[in-house]
Amino acid sequence: MLDLRVIREDPERLRASQRARGESEEVVDELLAADRSRRASLSEFERLRAEQKSLGKEIPPAAGEEKQALLARAKELAAAVKAAEAAADDAQQRLDQLAAVPSNIVLDGVPVGGEEDYTVLREVGxxxxxxxxxxxxxxxxxxxxxxxxxxxxxxxxxxxxxxxVGAQLELGLLNLAMNTAVEAGFTPMITPTLVRPEVMAGTGFLGAHADEIYRLERDDLYLVGTSEVPLAGYHADEILDLSRGPLRYAGWSACYRREAGSHGKDTRGIIRVHQFHKVEMFSYCREEDAADEHERLLGWEERMLAAVELPYRVIDVAAGDLGSSAARKFDCEAWLPSQSRWLELTSTSNCTTFQARRLNVRERTETGTRQVATLNGTLGTTRWLVAILENHQRPDGSVAVPQALRPYVGGRDVLEPV
Structure with missing residues (x-):
């Protein structure tokens, strides 16, 4: 959800963002029209309500025909106030529906275009x-x-x-990720994997990619595809103290994705699966600090990739390939020898105030309260095993274990075929 004040003051900014994403610009005019309608309806309701209150003070001292006329007018006003209130409520509901439609406004410098229009920032290893x-x-x-x-x-x-050793490798990878996060000052969290609809909607996952999500209709709960979702909802409807810097959490969870629309893509092995485990970083910070925090999250991801000794590249994802909540996203992709291509292992997104506005997460300032920024980034997930096995393989089918993971597999430096 976006700041209506910003849209009123600079609608072209949202139009440009929608164009960059390849999404409709018409929603901007619809949203502005709905905002005008809501304000006009509210103004009319408040005018009639003020007249009603004023009239209420005139009735007691009146007498005779004057009082009867005032009572008749009061009856008319009561009906008019009720109708105006209903119209204002309808206008607000219409505005709320439209306000949830546009994706987050992309930040300056994000590449324009679709999935193939990313910018390679660097290659490492x-x-x-x-x-x-x-x-x-x-x-x-x-x-x-x-x-x-x-x-x-x-x-x-x-x-x-x-x-x-497959189970040991995954547990080792995730423990290494969690240790990395804790050393960086994150609070470790084991998160719920079932969330309420308002939390899933608040993070922006019930839009274009809602088909990816498993829903338990009987319980009206959703299975999460990332612990970003429960961590975003953790401080919903709260006012945070960010005077000492960002609040950072690292969530370990099972994750579930339907992989809708991916038929025939990476069906062999464990690249695209319905269930996996992941350690996810999540940060609440001041909006003006979000860009720097985004770079820090990316730095911790690159530290993990270096620790498991993988060749990788960092890309600045194009606007048309961003999720609805993200204003900017960096992906880290490892080399996949068996397919001679780069494979996304991790990403980090700056969601600015988009999620916090939906979930009502604010911070207290000297002049009142305001929405915070939220960011997320992956430190390790099951898919990493794909790149680790392939990049560290030996001609005989054995696999060298990266130094950082050896303590988790009994100190072995090589995994031998059984």
């Missing part, structure tokens, strides 16, 4: 020269680490078991 390339599933099966066949037998397609 060297792509390995492999004699024989096996994909992560072949490697994982050889190590006794991944079992997709039994995953499908138990739960259906795009499910899997991580077994033996």
């Amino acid at each position: 060297e792509i390995p020269a492999l004699e024989k390339v096996r994909d992560h599933l072949e490697l994982g099966e050889g190590l006794g680490a991944i079992d997709t066949e039994r995953g499908a037998k138990v739960s259906g397609s795009r499910f899997y078991f991580l077994t033996g």
